Amino acid sequence: MSKALSVYYKAFETQIAEIDKAVQSGSAKPRLLLHACCGPCSSAVLELLVKYFDITILYYNPNIFPETEYLRRKDELCKFLPAFLGEKAPRVIELAYKPQDFYEAVKTVDGFETMPEKDERCRMCYRLRLARCAKEAFDRQFDYFTTTLSISPHKDAQKINEEGKAAELDLEKTHAGAQKIPQYLYADFKKKNGFKRSLELSAEYGLYRQDYCGCVYSSRNSTRGADSETTV
Ligand code: SF4
Numbered sequence: 001m002s003k004a005l006s007v008y009y010k011a012f013e014t015q016i017a018e019i020d021k022a023v024q025s026g027s028a029k030p031r032l033l034l035h036a037c038c039g040p041c042s043s044a045v046l047e048l049l050v051k052y053f054d055i056t057i058l059y060y061n062p063n064i065f066p067e068t069e070y071l072r073r074k075d076e077l078c079k080f081l082p083a084f085l086g087e088k089a090p091r092v093i094e095l096a097y098k099p100q101d102f103y104e105a106v107k108t109v110d111g112f113e114t115m116p117e118k119d120e121r122c123r124m125c126y127r128l129r130l131a132r133c134a135k136e137a138f139d140r141q142f143d144y145f146t147t148t149l150s151i152s153p154h155k156d157a158q159k160i161n162e163e164g165k166a167a168e169l170d171l172e173k174t175h176a177g178a179q180k181i182p183q184y185l186y187a188d189f190k191k192k193n194g195f196k197r198s199l200e201l202s203a204e205y206g207l208y209r210q211d212y213c214g215c216v217y218s219s220r221n222s223t224r225g226a227d228s229e230t231t232v
Pocket residue numbers: 063064117118121122123125126213214215216217218232
């Protein structure tokens with residue numbers, strides 16, 4: 001993996017600079033809907049973003065298998081937030097757990113059951129979650145939306161960012177003329193030691209760190225160790 005800053009991190013920095021300038025000039029912090037998959041991946045992302053945004057977390061992860069794992073990751077996240085941020089802890093919106101959403105999305109990809117991570121099955125998984133995040137951001141009048149997913153070195157930042165921006169453009173088409181369309185916040189949160197920081201915070205707060213990405217296919221194929229790598 002290249003250590004150079006990705007084009008997406010640079011785009012993120014440009015967006016953040018504009019937001020910071022507006023806030024310094026007296027504007028309210030923009031509202032961000034942050035799709036999150038688990039506590040470990042949220043930790044360093046929240047630390048980075050809380051200064052700039054009024055954040056709400058969206059827990060929409062129909063990819064996670066089995067349901068007990070889905071619930072465990074959610075519970076860990078919900079316990080971590082107040083422990084980490086106290087009164088500034090974001091509220092969490094949880095959408096109904098419907099694994100069929102995930103299976104419908106990935107079955108369009110040939111060979112999806114045996115693909116390695118970062119391949120086209122994962123693109124469909126990013127697309128599903130980011131499109132829903134964009135929809136919720138529009139319905140609930142957020143200014144921005146994004147996801148924690150790019151903090152993991154197991155994820156493809158290019159695919160994530162392409163899908164995030166595409167979700168924003170879809171909103172523009174579907175809601176042409178609307179007063180406000182939430183913008184996608186570019187991200188490559190693993191950069192600038194973001195991933196390393198997530199490991200530190202996970203250790204500090206004793207977070208449960210799963211050893212597979214989330215779906216049943218990743219649980220079968222995983223060679224990861226939770227002690228050395230983060231997930232989803
Ligand atoms: S490996 Fe992870 S990102 Fe890829 S499809 Fe499975 S849960 Fe989704």
